Amino acid sequence: MASIGRPARSIRAGLPPFPFLIPGLLLAAGTLLPVAYLALRALGAEDLAELLLRPRTAGVLLRTLALALSVTAASACLSVPLAWLTLRTDLPGRRVWAVLGILPLVVPSYVGGFAVIAALGPRGVLQTVLQPLGVERLPEIYGFPGAFLTLTLFSYPYMLLAVRAALLGLDPSFEEAARTLGQSPWGSFRRVVLPQLKPALAAGGLLVGLYTLSDFGAVSLLQYDVFSRAIYVQYRGSLDRSLAAVLSLVLVLLTVLFLAAETRVRGRARYHRSAAGTARAADAHRLGPWRWPALAFCGAVALLGVGLPVGVTGYWLAEGLRHGESLGLVLKPLLNSVGVSVLAAGVTVAVAIPVAVMDVRFPGPVSFLTERVTYAGFALPPIATALALVFFAANYVPWLYQTLAMLVLAYVIRFAPQAVGPLRTSLLQVNPHLEEAARSLGRSPLRTAWAVTVPLVRPGMAAGAALVFLTTMKELPSTLLLSPIGFTTLATQTWSATSEAFFARAAASALLLLLFSSLSLPFVLRGEGGTGTGRFARRRARRPG
Amino acid sequence: MTAAVEIERVTKSYGRGLPPVVDDLSLVVAPGEVVALLGPSGSGKTTLLRLVAGFAVPDSGVVRLAGSVVAGPGTLLPPERRGVGMVFQDYALFPHLDVRRNIAFGLTGVSPREREQKVRDSLVLVGLRGLEDRYPHQLSGGQQQRVALARALAPEPVVVLLDEPFSGLDAGLRAKVRDDVASILHASGASALFVTHDQDEALFMGDRVAVLNGGHLEQIGTADQVYHLPANRFVAEFMGTTDFLPGMVTADGILTELGLLAQRMGLPEGVTVTVAFRPDDVRLEPDPSSPARVTLRHFEGTVALYHVTLPSGQSVHSLQSHTLMVPPGTGVRVWVDAGHDLPCFDPEGQAVT
Numbered sequence: 058m059a060s061i062g063r064p065a066r067s068i069r070a071g072l073p074p075f076p077f078l079i080p081g082l083l084l085a086a087g088t089l090l091p092v093a094y095l096a097l098r099a100l101g102a103e104d105l106a107e108l109l110l111r112p113r114t115a116g117v118l119l120r121t122l123a124l125a126l127s128v129t130a131a132s133a134c135l136s137v138p139l140a141w142l143t144l145r146t147d148l149p150g151r152r153v154w155a156v157l158g159i160l161p162l163v164v165p166s167y168v169g170g171f172a173v174i175a176a177l178g179p180r181g182v183l184q185t186v187l188q189p190l191g192v193e194r195l196p197e198i199y200g201f202p203g204a205f206l207t208l209t210l211f212s213y214p215y216m217l218l219a220v221r222a223a224l225l226g227l228d229p230s231f232e233e234a235a236r237t238l239g240q241s242p243w244g245s246f247r248r249v250v251l252p253q254l255k256p257a258l259a260a261g262g263l264l265v266g267l268y269t270l271s272d273f274g275a276v277s278l279l280q281y282d283v284f285s286r287a288i289y290v291q292y293r294g295s296l297d298r299s300l301a302a303v304l305s306l307v308l309v310l311l312t313v314l315f316l317a318a319e320t321r322v323r324g325r326a327r328y329h330r331s332a333a334g335t336a337r338a339a340d341a342h343r344l345g346p347w348r349w350p351a352l353a354f355c356g357a358v359a360l361l362g363v364g365l366p367v368g369v370t371g372y373w374l375a376e377g378l379r380h381g382e383s384l385g386l387v388l389k390p391l392l393n394s395v396g397v398s399v400l401a402a403g404v405t406v407a408v409a410i411p412v413a414v415m416d417v418r419f420p421g422p423v424s425f426l427t428e429r430v431t432y433a434g435f436a437l438p439p440i441a442t443a444l445a446l447v448f449f450a451a452n453y454v455p456w457l458y459q460t461l462a463m464l465v466l467a468y469v470i471r472f473a474p475q476a477v478g479p480l481r482t483s484l485l486q487v488n489p490h491l492e493e494a495a496r497s498l499g500r501s502p503l504r505t506a507w508a509v510t511v512p513l514v515r516p517g518m519a520a521g522a523a524l525v526f527l528t529t530m531k532e533l534p535s536t537l538l539l540s541p542i543g544f545t546t547l548a549t550q551t552w553s554a555t556s557e558a559f560f561a562r563a564a565a566s567a568l569l570l571l572l573f574s575s576l577s578l579p580f581v582l583r584g585e586g587g588t589g590t591g592r593f594a595r596r597r598a599r600r601p602g
Numbered sequence: 603m604t605a606a607v608e609i610e611r612v613t614k615s616y617g618r619g620l621p622p623v624v625d626d627l628s629l630v631v632a633p634g635e636v637v638a639l640l641g642p643s644g645s646g647k648t649t650l651l652r653l654v655a656g657f658a659v660p661d662s663g664v665v666r667l668a669g670s671v672v673a674g675p676g677t678l679l680p681p682e683r684r685g686v687g688m689v690f691q692d693y694a695l696f697p698h699l700d701v702r703r704n705i706a707f708g709l710t711g712v713s714p715r716e717r718e719q720k721v722r723d724s725l726v727l728v729g730l731r732g733l734e735d736r737y738p739h740q741l742s743g744g745q746q747q748r749v750a751l752a753r754a755l756a757p758e759p760v761v762v763l764l765d766e767p768f769s770g771l772d773a774g775l776r777a778k779v780r781d782d783v784a785s786i787l788h789a790s791g792a793s794a795l796f797v798t799h800d801q802d803e804a805l806f807m808g809d810r811v812a813v814l815n816g817g818h819l820e821q822i823g824t825a826d827q828v829y830h831l832p833a834n835r836f837v838a839e840f841m842g843t844t845d846f847l848p849g850m851v852t853a854d855g856i857l858t859e860l861g862l863l864a865q866r867m868g869l870p871e872g873v874t875v876t877v878a879f880r881p882d883d884v885r886l887e888p889d890p891s892s893p894a895r896v897t898l899r900h901f902e903g904t905v906a907l908y909h910v911t912l913p914s915g916q917s918v919h920s921l922q923s924h925t926l927m928v929p930p931g932t933g934v935r936v937w938v939d940a941g942h943d944l945p946c947f948d949p950e951g952q953a954v955t
Contacts, residue, residue, distance in 0.1 A: 490694035496681035497655055497688040498708030498757065505682075508707070512698045 073419035076503045077411040081427045084408050087470050088434040091445035092309065098448060099306040102299040109303060113287075117304065120201075121283040121311070124276075125269040127205055129262045132213035135358060136261065137254065140220040141246070142351050147341040149348065154355040155221075161362035162214035163574040165531045167274025167548070168567045169211040171555040172366040173203055174278060175373055180558065182372055203279035210362050211275075212268040216261030223257030224250075242342060256322065263319035270312055271438035273534040278555050284308040285440045285534070292444060292538075302448065305441040316436055370568045377561025387550070387565040394546040397461065398529040401468035402476075402522040408469055409476035409521060410514075414506065416477075417484040418492070428477065435474040443467060443538040450539075459541050467535045472528055476521030483517025484510070527577040531570060547573075604669040606761045606793035607631035607654060612663030614649055622661070623649045625817035631761060636787055636794045637822075638808030640801060642840070646817040647797045651763050654795065655688050656681035668760045687754030687762040687792075691769055693746045695738035701725075701749055702734040708757040724752040728786055743771050744779045751783060755790050762787070764796035768803060780806060801841050805829060813837050830942065835951035838878040843907075845884075845918045849877045849946070856946065859912050860884075860936055865943050868955050875946040875954060881907060881921035883940035892933040899930060910936055 072078060102108060142148045143155040164172075176182045177198045184195055196202070227250065235245035273285040280286070284304055291301040344351055378384070412431055415424040434442065446467050450458040457463045487510060495505040511518075533548045540549065547566040554563035609629040615622040624646040631637045639647040652658040654665055656672065656679060664674035667686065672679040687708075695704050705724050709717045725731050728748040738746060747767065754762050767783065768776050784807050787794050798804050804811045805825040812822040813836075821833035832838035835846070849856040851873045855864040858877055869875070886896075886908060897917070898909035901924065908920045908928065918936065928934060938944070948954045 490690040490692055491696055493657055494694040497686055499682045499710055501682055509696055
């Protein structure tokens, strides 16, 4: 007979076991503390009212809203025709245009900013080409035009994805019904299709708006004074950091507003959705002679969204090499980037496991709140959270300030949700009876996790780690503010070289970033990867014997 | 000898204010005994099993395993320290481990040689030698079932808990696996507590059968006792097709619509009781003059089940050889010929004699 062990401490109902609870709470605290500190610091500023009511603050707010609104509107103008042309018409090469339309998503905004400046700015490609023709000056690219162009080009795919999904779920018989009721093709689109795309437009629009609000790279390179840039300039240029804290807090509040709106719209969008799955594929609309302007439109978007960043980086790389620029300069930032990203990916996945286990296996208010709070780290504008961490570390943990550990911690807090997501999906596919079986066979919760759960969620761990690795490679503001002195990465090198108009020097690291970023496209398109036991069975089945 | 499992006045509800799922229930499993927990869904049988395993925490009451308290006031042992084996409805074989490592999973703290030996013994016991290197998905449903049993038995647990162990198998395989599991359990000498909603399974497998309803233990006894001497109307109704007829106690027996049942009763004459009988107790033969009519004939292979409507409107069932052909609409004479006393119940549904 098996022996019966010592009595355990009583299990507290409703609380997940400590091995999961403690790391989860630490992560949640890591996310909340700096932001809370930021709020305290901003609200504690003696001249809070004066700082808030300054004309400068109002100007920043207006510019931020104007940029977010115009980028969103422009994204809609690109997304709806692109989605419709690639899904509902006989446009030649529809699939290629669809992929090219989504591809700009992987271009980090500061690489996009680099491409726009290096192409259209003073001493840029266009200027060089036009100079022999006597063109001495191009229209100013810095400020609103450049920021607007860059952010639109590299964030509209969020809206395109939403509109495509909605259009795919739309029963084509609606349009046919409208036609039989006497509507022209345009009339049926305007009166039947477009109204049903509204929830998708709203949801996609809010995503684009959030992206614009939180962007730092493009607006700082193009010197458009919105919140992100104003915060950074204020932080770098002045000893009194209260204004930076106040601006950050306003930006956080603005983001929270957008997030709340996004949540509401998303909820309603689900409610409005037509029956899942289309009964049959929609007949393609014949474009006839209209296909030429349609092709020109798709071609122009692809040229700007994909051709511009790739072409410009290629051009400046070649220019640089021709003028004796050394490729060796990029080696150290590359190694730094890869090293710190691997570290961040490993630590993030390790911390994400307890959070995901708590959420899936021990549902309750504590688990729910922990998971929600970790998501906040991802949603808040990176410049604000990075600044909050700087303040916090400088005041309370000076020995951590400007160390690699601090930088990794910032990445972990920011990217934990990207690891929690795929892990959750994997975990949901693991039969809880497997864990109970291990427990009844004598394994403690921690040993059960190690022997059973972890091997089964390995695909989710891999997907989460890959995603965190790729986003860490791209991350600019946290790296800029929290790196140890002299620690350059591909992101900071691209940014600083572009700021100083050393286009050739920025090109190599920008190109590498484009390469790494494009690896993340499958994740972006498929959402969360990892199929748990199913994938296991298939892999094992392929083994001989 | 100490009982393998002692459940003493255990109550469990899932949340304050909700009715208890297990209500003040007591039950004992003797060493080497196989006890079937039988009941409709929602009767609390799986919860009871999980209370013993340690996956559920009792609100009150005591659970002892091999004499030691594992759950009770001030004590709560986690599942891994209880020494129970569990066979899950879906087997829960670890998909990333082969058969050998699945079975060895619970064999911690023993030397590798001993572990290897025990794995081999377990595989011999369940008749799966040679499949050590297979992965769970490469096994048939019946084989998976036996690996799950071997895995649960290998650490020599105080008791094996089986949760609806045969529900995942198709009908043909089910009978065979049931035979195998019964003989494996008896060969290993393990105590077992298993949950089922199928009364045939319970009667076949259980040394004793515990009938549960609404969190209460309605009756516990051998298969014969539970089947032939149901403690109340619920048990009678749950153990197979049962018909009930009102009857009146007389000096010679019980007078019912099907005539006089010669059966000695301790009750005074004139008392009304409800008599329970099963289709195999009821005989019938065609008789055009009889007011009772066949309404339906269910052909079931070697037997046919007749539905007969009596003049009172009451319907009874009769099991007949397939050779008897009485088409629906025919008048039949119906009588009871059980060869044993029939269970009788008072108006509250409790058994009376």
